[in-house]
Every structure is written in C-alpha cells, then in structure tokens.
Amino acid sequence: xxxxxxxxxxxxxxxxxxxxxxxxxxxxxxxxxxxxxxxxxxxxxxxxxxxxxxxxxxxxxxxxxxxxxxxxxxxxxxxxxxxxxxxxxxxxxxxxxxxxxxxxxxxxxxxxxxxxxxxxxxxxxxxxxxxxxxxxxxxxxxxxxxxxxxxxxxxxxxxxxxxxxxxxxxxxxxxxxxxxxxxxxxxxxxxxxxxxxxxxxxxxxxxxxxxxxxxxxxxxxxxxxxxxxxxxxxxxxxxxxxxxxxxxxxxxxxxxxxxxxxxxxxxxxxxxxxxxxxxxxxxxxxxxxxxxxxxxxxxxxxxxxxxxxx
Numbered sequence: 001x002x003x004x005x006x007x008x009x010x011x012x013x014x015x016x017x018x019x020x021x022x023x024x025x026x027x028x029x030x031x032x033x034x035x036x037x038x039x040x041x042x043x044x045x046x047x048x049x050x051x052x053x054x055x056x057x058x059x060x061x062x063x064x065x066x067x068x069x070x071x072x073x074x075x076x077x078x079x080x081x082x083x084x085x086x087x088x089x090x091x092x093x094x095x096x097x098x099x100x101x102x103x104x105x106x107x108x109x110x111x112x113x114x115x116x117x118x119x120x121x122x123x124x125x126x127x128x129x130x131x132x133x134x135x136x137x138x139x140x141x142x143x144x145x146x147x148x149x150x151x152x153x154x155x156x157x158x159x160x161x162x163x164x165x166x167x168x169x170x171x172x173x174x175x176x177x178x179x180x181x182x183x184x185x186x187x188x189x190x191x192x193x194x195x196x197x198x199x200x201x202x203x204x205x206x207x208x209x210x211x212x213x214x215x216x217x218x219x220x221x222x223x224x225x226x227x228x229x230x231x232x233x234x235x236x237x238x239x240x241x242x243x244x245x246x247x248x249x250x251x252x253x254x255x256x257x258x259x260x261x262x263x264x265x266x267x268x269x270x271x272x273x274x275x276x277x278x279x280x281x282x283x284x285x286x287x288x289x290x291x292x293x294x295x296x297x298x299x300x301x302x303x304x305x306x307x308x309x310x
Contacts (some may be wrong), residue, residue: 003020005249005253006253006257006277006278008032008033008035008036008252008256008257009036009045009254009256009258010032010036010037010039011033011036011038011094011095012037012147013037013060014037014038014039014094014095014140014191015038015041015091015092015093015094015095015140015254016031016033016038016039016040016041016093016094016095016096016097016149017041017042017043017086017095017096017097017133018030018031018033018042018096018097018099019042019043019071019073019097019098019100019129020044020051020093020099020100020101020127021040021042021044021050021099021100022042022044022045022046022049022050022068022082023049023053023305025102025147025206025247025251026042026099026204026248027053027056027095028059028245029061029097029099029201029248029251029252029255030042030053030066031056031061032066032248032252032284033095033252033255034276035060035061035067035163036063036256038061038094039065039066039097039158039212040057040060040064040065040067041066041067041068041069041086042054042067043070043071043100043249044058044068044069044070044071044083045066045070045071045072046171047068047070047098047287049218050068051226052261052296053068054066054067054068062223064218065165069082069084069085071085071100071129072110073100073109073121073122073126073129074111074113074115074117074125075103075108075112075113075125075127075283076113076124076125076304077112077130078194078304079125079128079129079132080128080132082298083128083129083133084132086136087133087136090136090227091136091299092136092139092140092142093133093137093139093142094141094142094143095142095143095144095255095256096130096142096143096144096145096299097131097144097145097146097147097213097251097255098126098129098130098144098145098146098147098160098181098185099251100121100125100126100295101118101147101149101177101178102117102118102121102122102124103118103121103174104118104154104170104171104172104174105117105118105170105217105226108164108165108167108168108173110163115163115303116162116163116165116168116173118173118174118176118298119151119163119164119173119177119180120175121152121177122177122180122181123176123177123178123180123184123190123300124145124294124303124304125244126146126181127181127297127300127304128300128304128306130144130159130184130188130269130275130308131175131301131304131306131307131308132222132235132306134199134308136308137197137199138197138198138199141198141199142199142200143199143200143202143254143255143256143260144185144188144199144200144201144202145185145201145202145204145251145254145255146181146182146184146185146186146201146203146204147200147203147204147205147251147266148156148178148181148182148203148204148241148265148284148287148304149174149175149178149179149205149206149209150189150205150207150267150273150274151171152175152178152179152182152205152218152263152284152286152287153174153284153285154171154175155169155171155175155179155287156175156176156179156286157174157179157180157286157292157296158172158176158294162176162299164176167170171266177267179286179287179295180300182203182265182284182286182287183201183286183287183289183292183293183296183297184284184296184297184300184309185201185203185291186201186203186263186283186287186288186293187290187293187297188201189201189202189234189262189263190263190290190293191297191300191308193263193264199262200261200262201262201263202254202261202262202265203251203254203264203265203266203283204249204250204251204254204255204265204266204267205245205250205266205267205271205273205274206247206250206251206268206301207250207263207268207270207274208247208274208275211262214218219301220293235257240243245275246268246275246276247268247275247276249268249277250266250278250279251265252278253278254266254278262304263278264283265278265280265281265282265283265284265287265288265297266280267279267280267281269281272297
C-alpha cells in the first residue's frame with residue numbers, strides 16, 4: 001500500500017454495481033473492487049468503451065469476474081430495462097456506487113423524457129435505478145454510495161425551475177443535479193433506518209481530480225478540451241489536485257470500509273478538500289438539509305413514475 005491508497009476488505013462472494021465505470025473514477029473503482037474479490041457489473045452507455053474497460057481490468061486481474069450491461073441514465077426506459085434484467089436474475093446486490101454523470105454542456109439539452117440532461121443523468125436516472133433495484137439491495141444488505149461533487153457546495157436547487165428552462169446556467173444546473181442526488185443518498189439512509197430496509201447509504205466526493213468529465217465531448221457540444229480541464233490536468237501533474245486514482249478513494253472507502261457509516265459524507269482530507277486521503281467530513285449546507293432531501297425524494301418519485309415503498 002502507498003500513501004495514496006487505502007486497504008479494502010475481502011469482497012469475495014459480493015456483487016457490486018458501479019455506474020459510469022467505462023473510464024475515470026468509475027473504472028478505477030471497478031478495478032479496485034475486482035481486486036478485492038468482488039464480482040462487478042458495469043452498466044455503461046457506450047458499449048465499445050465498456051468492452052475496453054472490461055479488457056483493461058481482466059488484463060490486470062486475470063481472475064476477475066466483470067461484465068457490462070447497457071444503461072443510458074438519461075433515459076428512464078433504459079433504466080427500467082436494466083432494472084428489469086437484474087430483477088429477473090434475482091441476485092442480491094451488496095454494493096452499488098452511483099458514480100456516472102455528465103458535466104456542464106455549454107447549451108441546455110433535453111432528454112427524450114423531457115428533462116434537462118444533467119438533472120436527468122446525474123440524479124433522476126440514479127433515483128429510478130435505486131428505487132427499482134430496492135428488493136435486490138435489501139436482499140444484499142447493500143452499501144449504496146452516491147458520488148457527489150465539490151460543486152454541491154454552491155448554487156442550491158432552483159425549486160421553481162428544476163429543469164433550468166427560464167435561464168440556463170452550465171455550472172448552476174450541474175451543481176443543482178449533484179445536490180439533488182446527494183440529498184437522495186442521505187434520504188435513502190434515513191428511510192432505510194426508519195423502515196428497516198437494511199441498506200447503508202452514504203455520499204462521497206472526489207475533490208477536484210483530472211478525469212475526462214470536463215474533456216471534449218462533441219455529443220455535449222464541447223468539441224475540444226477547454227481551459228478548465230487543461231488547467232486541472234496541469235495542477236494534477238504538479239500534485240496540487242487529484243487524479244482519477246486518488247479521486248476515487250473517498251467513494252471506495254465509503255462503499256467498502258466497515259468504519260464508513262450511513263448518512264455520512266466523505267471526501268479528501270487535504271487543503272480545501274481538493275485532494276488527499278478519504279475522511280468523514282461535514283456535509284455541505286445544501287446536502288445536509290433533511291427537509292430538502294424529503295422534498296427531492298417526493299418530486300423525483302413524481303417525475304420518474306417510480307414509487308419507493310415504505
């Protein structure tokens with residue numbers, strides 16, 4: 001183990017599901033879970049990237065049991081299809097990491113379901129997935145870890161314009177989507193404790209890490225790497241900011257360490273929580289709002305058409 005790594009308990013016999021694991025933080029998370037003995041399912045939107053990720057993991061861990069499933073979190077139909085597939089298999093899920101996301105398309109985009117893209121992908125898709133997989137999560141006494149962002153400390157949720165229809169802000173809508181899914185992660189733990197679901201749910205954030213989230217994505221209207229991602233990569237090389245390898249550690253700790261608790265918030269312990277080793281932290285003001293968490297749960301049920309029973 002190095003100073004930039006953590007111990008992971010033996011996960012043999014455990015089934016883990018990691019969204020957005022075809023690259024970046026999710027790929028490193030999946031790799032570490034496989035190394036610890038877990039079977040990992042990686043639901044991905046891009047099947048070619050998913051196949052490349054599986055090949056990369058199996059080259060490093062020849063004994064790995066890892067596979068992909070088709071999932072586009074911006075589509076409720078796709079979420080429903082994956083949930084139906086996993087439910088038909090009936091296998092308990094022991095770890096779920098809600099990691100996938102999109103970030104700051106320059107222009108407002110709308111999904112086929114009529115939702116703003118970031119809110120749909122980062123929050124609603126994960127809400128609908130967890131809601132439908134609840135029987136399997138309960139069977140596995142699952143640990144559910146939701147990936148937040150330092151952006152969740154800003155802006156808040158625009159309750160009167162959740163879809164950012166009146167005046168779109170790239171950073172504001174992204175922050176709002178990450179606050180929403182973080183509130184959901186917190187509320188999931190409250191309801192599990194109240195209703196005896198046996199699920200432990202917590203929230204983690206990577207600090208600021210050099211990943212492809214801000215890189216060129218023509219499908220998002222970003223044809224080349226912008227100044228922010230170039231600056232982040234430079235600062236990561238200088239050791240000022242984190243990398244994908246270090247940025248995934250808080251979520252890995254939250255999802256696997258026996259001392260990581262439900263309803264808690266984890267992130268890097270370094271300067272301004274930008275990088276460092278994972279540690280429990282005080283949740284951001286917007287993420288700690290229990291009334292807002294209950295509200296986003298109710299709103300999400302209505303928008304997704306997914307009722308999560310008590």
